[in-house]
Amino acid sequence: MTKQFPIDILSQVQKPARYTGGEFGSIIKTAEDTKVSIVLAFPDVYEVGMSYLGFKILYHILNKEEGVAAERVYAPWVDMEAKMRENALPLTSQETGKTLRDFDFVGFTLQYELSYTNILNMLDLGQIPLFSKERTDEDPFVIAGGPCVYNPEPLADFVDFFIIGEGEEIIVELMDAYKQWQSEGLPGGRSEFLQRVVRIDGIYVPSFYDVEYLPDGKVAKVKANNPMAPAVVKKRVVKDMNTISFPTAPIVPFGEIVHDRIMLEVFRGCTRGCRFCHAGMVYRPVRERKPELLKQLARELVDNTGYNEISLVSLSTADYSCLAPLIHDLITELKEEKVSISLPSLRVDSFSVDLAKEVQAVRKSGLTFAPEAGSQRMRNVINKGVTEEDLMNAVGAAFESGWSTVKLYFMIGLPGETDEDILAIAELAKAVQYKYFQVTGHRGAKVTVSVSSFVPKPYTPFQWKGQDTIEEIRRKQMLLKDALKVKNITYQYHDSVTSVIEGVFARGDRRLGKALYLAWQRGAKFDGWSEHFSYSRWLEAISDCGLDKAFYANRDRDIDEIFPWEHIQPAVSRAFLWNEYQKSLREELTEDCRHGKCSGCGVCPNLDVKIIDWKEQGHDEAKN
Amino acid sequence: MKLRIKITKDAGIRFISHLEYVRTIERAIRRAKLPVAYSEGFNPHMKFSLASALGVGVTSEAEFVEIELAEEIDLPSTMIKLAVNLPTGIRILAADLADTKADKLMAQAGGADYKVVVPCREDCNWQAAVDRFNEAESVLFQKPIPKGRGMTKEIEVKSFIDHLEAERAGDNLQLTFSCKITPTGSMKAAELLLVLRDSFELPLLVEKADILRTDLYAVDKDGKKMPLLKPEYIA
Numbered sequence: 001m002t003k004q005f006p007i008d009i010l011s012q013v014q015k016p017a018r019y020t021g022g023e024f025g026s027i028i029k030t031a032e033d034t035k036v037s038i039v040l041a042f043p044d045v046y047e048v049g050m051s052y053l054g055f056k057i058l059y060h061i062l063n064k065e066e067g068v069a070a071e072r073v074y075a076p077w078v079d080m081e082a083k084m085r086e087n088a089l090p091l092t093s094q095e096t097g098k099t100l101r102d103f104d105f106v107g108f109t110l111q112y113e114l115s116y117t118n119i120l121n122m123l124d125l126g127q128i129p130l131f132s133k134e135r136t137d138e139d140p141f142v143i144a145g146g147p148c149v150y151n152p153e154p155l156a157d158f159v160d161f162f163i164i165g166e167g168e169e170i171i172v173e174l175m176d177a178y179k180q181w182q183s184e185g186l187p188g189g190r191s192e193f194l195q196r197v198v199r200i201d202g203i204y205v206p207s208f209y210d211v212e213y214l215p216d217g218k219v220a221k222v223k224a225n226n227p228m229a230p231a232v233v234k235k236r237v238v239k240d241m242n243t244i245s246f247p248t249a250p251i252v253p254f255g256e257i258v259h260d261r262i263m264l265e266v267f268r269g270c271t272r273g274c275r276f277c278h279a280g281m282v283y284r285p286v287r288e289r290k291p292e293l294l295k296q297l298a299r300e301l302v303d304n305t306g307y308n309e310i311s312l313v314s315l316s317t318a319d320y321s322c323l324a325p326l327i328h329d330l331i332t333e334l335k336e337e338k339v340s341i342s343l344p345s346l347r348v349d350s351f352s353v354d355l356a357k358e359v360q361a362v363r364k365s366g367l368t369f370a371p372e373a374g375s376q377r378m379r380n381v382i383n384k385g386v387t388e389e390d391l392m393n394a395v396g397a398a399f400e401s402g403w404s405t406v407k408l409y410f411m412i413g414l415p416g417e418t419d420e421d422i423l424a425i426a427e428l429a430k431a432v433q434y435k436y437f438q439v440t441g442h443r444g445a446k447v448t449v450s451v452s453s454f455v456p457k458p459y460t461p462f463q464w465k466g467q468d469t470i471e472e473i474r475r476k477q478m479l480l481k482d483a484l485k486v487k488n489i490t491y492q493y494h495d496s497v498t499s500v501i502e503g504v505f506a507r508g509d510r511r512l513g514k515a516l517y518l519a520w521q522r523g524a525k526f527d528g529w530s531e532h533f534s535y536s537r538w539l540e541a542i543s544d545c546g547l548d549k550a551f552y553a554n555r556d557r558d559i560d561e562i563f564p565w566e567h568i569q570p571a572v573s574r575a576f577l578w579n580e581y582q583k584s585l586r587e588e589l590t591e592d593c594r595h596g597k598c599s600g601c602g603v604c605p606n607l608d609v610k611i612i613d614w615k616e617q618g619h620d621e622a623k624n
Numbered sequence: 625m626k627l628r629i630k631i632t633k634d635a636g637i638r639f640i641s642h643l644e645y646v647r648t649i650e651r652a653i654r655r656a657k658l659p660v661a662y663s664e665g666f667n668p669h670m671k672f673s674l675a676s677a678l679g680v681g682v683t684s685e686a687e688f689v690e691i692e693l694a695e696e697i698d699l700p701s702t703m704i705k706l707a708v709n710l711p712t713g714i715r716i717l718a719a720d721l722a723d724t725k726a727d728k729l730m731a732q733a734g735g736a737d738y739k740v741v742v743p744c745r746e747d748c749n750w751q752a753a754v755d756r757f758n759e760a761e762s763v764l765f766q767k768p769i770p771k772g773r774g775m776t777k778e779i780e781v782k783s784f785i786d787h788l789e790a791e792r793a794g795d796n797l798q799l800t801f802s803c804k805i806t807p808t809g810s811m812k813a814a815e816l817l818l819v820l821r822d823s824f825e826l827p828l829l830v831e832k833a834d835i836l837r838t839d840l841y842a843v844d845k846d847g848k849k850m851p852l853l854k855p856e857y858i859a
């Protein structure tokens with residue numbers, strides 16, 4: 001049934017099962033059942049792409065629709081790509097072995113900026129013209145969604161249209177629009193279809209907008225050049241997570257993938273308001289699923305997949321209002337079936353440690369906490385409402401429960417950071433070590449300090465802030481390295497050249513499309529994999545286009561600068577973000593609107609949605 | 625009670641590894657809710673095993689799974705439940721029930737039959753090469769040691785594969801042969817192809833070989849093939 005690559009090619013590449021499909025739960029529709037075909041394209045390798053919950057959800061929702069066939073494709077690893085190019089074999093879908101060019105839609109997800117070159121590479125391997133304007137009626141529509149769509153501008157030349165926000169509902173509306181157009185005989189070709197879809201809320205057609213620039217390179221204005229195009233495209237959001245369908249029979253891969261377990265999404269959104277956090281701003285507001293529904297979904301997922309682990313996922317699962325009873329009930333129900341529960345992240349408090357104790361009764365691997373910054377001052381700047389006392393309580397509880405290995409996550413390069421703030425990271429790590437001695441009377445706690453460098457993102461309070469230069473980051477890394485030459489403390493960091501390019505694209509504009517194309521032509525791909533990333537290639541590509549990396553990455557912006565992304569809206573207001581930025585300079589905290597008062601971010605009134613927290617709202621389910 | 629099942633590894637999934645194949649069957653067993661026995665201890669694992677490991681890229685019509693049960697089962701209905709929970713690419717061919725103390729299939733397996741279709745240049749004298757192999761007293765092969773970083777061990781090919789049948793089918797040569805499995809090891813079909821190419825000047829395109837294991841069986845003391853399962857359930 002499935003067209004496969006020849007034996008000699010498959011036997012000469014690493015992990016050939018990446019390319020052969022046939023997994024349990026994959027859906028293959030017949031040609032008669034396929035009126036509209038879409039391939040969900042993940043711009044990274046199979047093991048990464050198969051772990052992405054968003055595509056599991058869309059695969060399920062799309063294939064439930066009559067006449068719609070959704071398939072999958074991943075970026076071939078470099079060894080496979082070489083074989084494909086050598087033998088002139090195109091990139092094809094996992095399900096039916098169809099070339100990307102022959103689909104009606106190719107839908108990419110934008111998870112991280114450094115995957116953009118893979119998008120171009122996959123289009124090229126799939127025999128689709130890279131530039132939207134070069135595509136004809138024979139070509140598919142190239143569409144994209146995911147978290148990076150809140151600044152899609154660097155991809156404006158390559159993507160026909162973007163889906164802004166949560167995809168569950170809009171993707172079905174899009175399929176219906178296509179079926180309608182198809183039933184009329186595809187009148188007017190591609191351009192007519194774009195005119196139709198632009199009327200769907202949440203669809204952004206970049207070619208319907210012109211960008212004018214000031215002499216200094218900043219944006220002068222973004223203006224629609226099509227009467228149908230809205231001035232601002234607002235994100236789509238699912239109002240109630242209890243009313244939309246969640247996949248309970250996902251594909252179960254043969255090989256081990258990055259997250260090889262059941263992923264059960266307990267809620268969406270996070271309102272803690274960490275000022276560096278893109279996800280926290282663009283996925284607002286918090287909307288929880290009911291505990292009863294989650295238990296039912298868990299039951300079905302276990303039955304349908306045969307997995308023996310359920311990960312309760314969300315942006316911060318420890319904040320789920322009914323977490324302790326939920327975990328208790330799940331463990332009770334599934335213990336006999338040898339199914340364990342896991343939490344992807346812990347909050348910095350002893351409550352989280354107690355939960356970890358319950359779910360990982362056996363596995364005493366290390367616990368991970370993310371204080372994010374070393375000094376209290378800096379944690380106030382980023383609105384991470386965690387104190388040293390919280391951390392000491394958390395690690396103290398962990399040490400008392402028998403853990404002796406702790407990993408701490410930090411960021412450096414945060415706005416207003418001084419050398420004292422950097423050194424405070426080392427002090428905190430040592431204090432954690434000492435806590436172990438206090439609790440157990442022994443020395444020898446293993447502490448890992450993992451440090452990443454901060455990249456300012458659009459639609460966060462730090463969107464106005466310049467990123468530290470690479471030289472400054474390196475200096476800070478060395479400073480910390482010297483301060484952490486302590487027995488049993490491991491310091492993890494990596495050279496931050498990738499974060500420079502990430503920073504350029506995160507707040508980039510359309511002109512960067514040229515640099516992206518040039519870098520791809522010169523061999524850039526898998527930029528998220530350090531062994532394939534070439535900093536010099538990127539710098540040259542950017543400067544060869546007459547652009548300046550510092551303009552995008554390292555420049556502080558003024559209060560009134562127009563950003564290239566402001567016609568796409570996650571509905572968090574600019575005034576709120578600016579106010580948060582000012583508060584950060586004053587080291588003032590803003591409380592979590594989930595429990596405290598509304599901080600006026602604008603999302604709820606703008607999108608006519610509200611927070612759904614089962615305990616706060618006194619729902620019966622929460623009381624058991 | 626032990627449940628023993630004969631299954632396939634079809635062409636569509638030939639490139640999944642042995643470990644992936646094992647994990648896939650384990651998950652299918654869980655989906656089908658077979659009453660499997662688990663080991664004791666902190667990390668209980670399912671008591672099941674495969675009779676022999678198949679090389680990546682090889683298809684098979686004779687893989688054997690052996691599962692220790694915690695409860696009695698009805699064989700036909702259980703097999704139907706399991707069948708729907710296996711991915712396409714793994715089919716159930718037969719099954720039986722045996723005493724828990726019966727010898728493990730892994731220990732019983734004495735030989736495997738193969739059919740290989742491999743591209744081979746037209747203008748070669750393949751028959752002569754095959755005859756020479758069949759008549760040879762001894763054929764030695766440097767077998768790579770698993771995880772041995774390039775180290776090899778010399779093995780006697782003829783002690784595993786004594787005789788080959790060959791016929792031409794278009795551009796391909798079709799080879800059929802039996803390969804012994806001994807307590808100290810066996811030999812892979814792909815390795816035989818290397819021997820034929822390198823020591824018998826057969827111009828085989830071994831990378832394109834389509835290898836199928838057609839049977840796996842016990843061998844009695846007279847050297848006769850004995851089926852591993854009793855004919856209790858045939859799909």
Ligand code: SF4
Pocket residue numbers: 271284285286593594597598599600601602603604605611
């Ligand atoms: S509008 Fe208010 S309540 Fe709603 S997410 Fe924003 S801050 Fe929270």
